[in-house]
Amino acid sequence: MLTKKGKYGLKALVDLARLGPGETAFVTEIATRNNIPKKFLDTILLELRNTGILRSKKGPNGGYSLSKPASEIMIGQVIRALDGPLAPIRCASRTAFEACDDCSDPVGCQVRLSMTEVRDAIATILDNMTLAQFVSKERTTPVEEALIAGE
Numbered sequence: 001m002l003t004k005k006g007k008y009g010l011k012a013l014v015d016l017a018r019l020g021p022g023e024t025a026f027v028t029e030i031a032t033r034n035n036i037p038k039k040f041l042d043t044i045l046l047e048l049r050n051t052g053i054l055r056s057k058k059g060p061n062g063g064y065s066l067s068k069p070a071s072e073i074m075i076g077q078v079i080r081a082l083d084g085p086l087a088p089i090r091c092a093s094r095t096a097f098e099a100c101d102d103c104s105d106p107v108g109c110q111v112r113l114s115m116t117e118v119r120d121a122i123a124t125i126l127d128n129m130t131l132a133q134f135v136s137k138e139r140t141t142p143v144e145e146a147l148i149a150g151e
Contacts, residue, residue, distance in 0.1 A: 006083040008036045009044045010134070013078060016054070017070040017135045024063030044082065051081040066131075075134055076126035086126065087119040094119070 002010075011034045016025060027045060031038040045064055048054040055067045066073065079086060087093035091100050092115035099106045106112055 001088070002079065003083050005040075005044055006079050008034070008041060009048060009078060009082045010075070011036065012041060012045060012064075013048070013053070013066070013070075013073070013131055014135050016064060016066050017131050019065065022065075024057055024061070024065045026063045030064070047082060048078070051077075053078060053081065070132035070135060071130050073131040074127055075129045075131065076123060078131070079126060085119075086122045087115065088122075089115050092116045092119045 012030050015030050015034055019025060027041055028038055030036070030045075031041045045054060045056075049056050049064070052067055053073060054064050056062065056064050076086065085093040085096045087096075089100070089112070090096060090098035091103065091106055091109070091112045100109075100112075103109050103112070
């Protein structure tokens with residue numbers, strides 16, 4: 001499941017991807033536009049800068065911007081940078097495998113095998129979706145709007 005950290009990071013990246021060429025945005029502006037706590041966003045943007053997804057500039061004309069075009073930033077990379085492995089459970093992770101305490105046969109465990117398929121499906125989608133594609137997604141369909149409204 002996507003954490004608030006991951007969700008807020010994606011919202012901030014969408015905000016930055018919508019800026020014009022050469023434009024930057026201050027943390028306070030991004031936080032206000034997206035209803036994200038500024039202090040939490042400070043930490044998130046710093047992590048994204050440290051992983052090379054963002055760059056920052058100090059001064060009156062400073063702020064944050066994408067380090068490369070949105071078409072070159074993969075959503076899977078962003079989520080891994082903020083939330084860690086995409087696997088729903090540790091034993092299904094490729095990069096952070098950890099056997100479950102209660103499992104005597106990780107190789108044959110049906111839960112792990114099924115969750116590995118889930119991880120692969122998630123990775124296939126997120127590792128092939130760019131920030132540009134993410135930003136350009138249509139709002140919601142009428143069916144989704146009805147679900148959101150609780151109808």
